Amino acid sequence: MKKVGISFMVLLLAICVIVTPVFAYEGAGTLGRPMNVYLGQGNVFQTTTTLVTDGDSDTYYPLKGGWYLNIGASGRGYPLKAVRLQSSGTMNISYFSQTLLHSENNSGNGEIVEFNSNLDSVTGIALMNLSKDTVNVHEFEFYYAAPIEPTNLIGSLVGETVNLSWTASINKGSVYNIYHNGVKINDKPISSTEYTIPNIKPGLNNTFYVTSLNPVDEESPHSNEVNIFVENPVADRALLTVHLAGGIEREYDLSMQEVNAFIDWYELKQAGSGKASYAINKHDNNKGPFKNRKDYLLFDRILMFEVSEY
Numbered sequence: 001m002k003k004v005g006i007s008f009m010v011l012l013l014a015i016c017v018i019v020t021p022v023f024a025y026e027g028a029g030t031l032g033r034p035m036n037v038y039l040g041q042g043n044v045f046q047t048t049t050t051l052v053t054d055g056d057s058d059t060y061y062p063l064k065g066g067w068y069l070n071i072g073a074s075g076r077g078y079p080l081k082a083v084r085l086q087s088s089g090t091m092n093i094s095y096f097s098q099t100l101l102h103s104e105n106n107s108g109n110g111e112i113v114e115f116n117s118n119l120d121s122v123t124g125i126a127l128m129n130l131s132k133d134t135v136n137v138h139e140f141e142f143y144y145a146a147p148i149e150p151t152n153l154i155g156s157l158v159g160e161t162v163n164l165s166w167t168a169s170i171n172k173g174s175v176y177n178i179y180h181n182g183v184k185i186n187d188k189p190i191s192s193t194e195y196t197i198p199n200i201k202p203g204l205n206n207t208f209y210v211t212s213l214n215p216v217d218e219e220s221p222h223s224n225e226v227n228i229f230v231e232n233p234v235a236d237r238a239l240l241t242v243h244l245a246g247g248i249e250r251e252y253d254l255s256m257q258e259v260n261a262f263i264d265w266y267e268l269k270q271a272g273s274g275k276a277s278y279a280i281n282k283h284d285n286n287k288g289p290f291k292n293r294k295d296y297l298l299f300d301r302i303l304m305f306e307v308s309e310y
Helices: 006-010 256-270
Strands: 016-018 035-039 044-049 061-063 067-072 080-087 091-096 100-106 109-119 124-128 135-144 151-158 161-167 175-180 194-197 205-213 226-229 237-244 248-255 277-281 294-298 302-309
Touching: 035 061, 061 067, 067 135, 080 091, 100 109, 109 135, 124 135, 151 205, 151 226, 161 205, 175 194, 237 256, 248 256, 248 294, 256 277, 256 302
Parallel strands: none
Antiparallel strands: 016 109, 035 044, 035 067, 061 135, 067 124, 080 109, 080 135, 091 100, 091 124, 151 161, 161 194, 175 205, 205 226, 237 248, 237 302, 277 294
């Protein structure tokens, strides 16, 4: 993140309002994370500390005059909604991306300060002691905006593979979970707005939806649902049972290609053309020392036939 010098601290924008008590607030992003300590003049790194982010208001870091604390917000630039500072004196808080986005003074009274509108694209925050005296910094916390659901989820089926795509959440830097019939199916959140699910079982209803997450894994309501039904594959084999005059019955285990060829012959002969008999390969029913055995069925002996696909 871009290092902060005293010269950056003159920009003050009054866009904050004091609001909600701490215990009722969600989206905290700093707990237990180390903050870097810099000497402001020359931006010289000094040390790191977790005394400001340990959740204990009795501990503090004594920040000398002209020094500042620095912490990363979100590498993805996810928007922030509020901040809280508890300190013994007023501090300047600046929010950065590649450049300074916003800067304000905070009295350090420990109350949550909500922004009138979310701060987007913040990747780093600096707390500067602009006074000459040491300020004891007890606690600092920033809060991520609540996640907002993605929209316009659509799905397509190719064979037994479902392809999903959706419109990204309006919160920049969101990541996503994908659900199939109410069960999350991704191992970890994804940043893409497309997802492929292979090997969908046929013959079942499939419902898909997507949620978004903020950097502390709070989850949004889900997107619209997409319902996809995968048809059972067409049977490629069947039992052909032929009933002949005189009560004779023949049964053959055939491919559907062979069954369809038999039906084509029968219908053609019934229309007045074609051969009088049809040869059916007996395949695995070939018994004896023969290379091949066939049954020849006479058209005028066939009373009916049935096809049982499987």
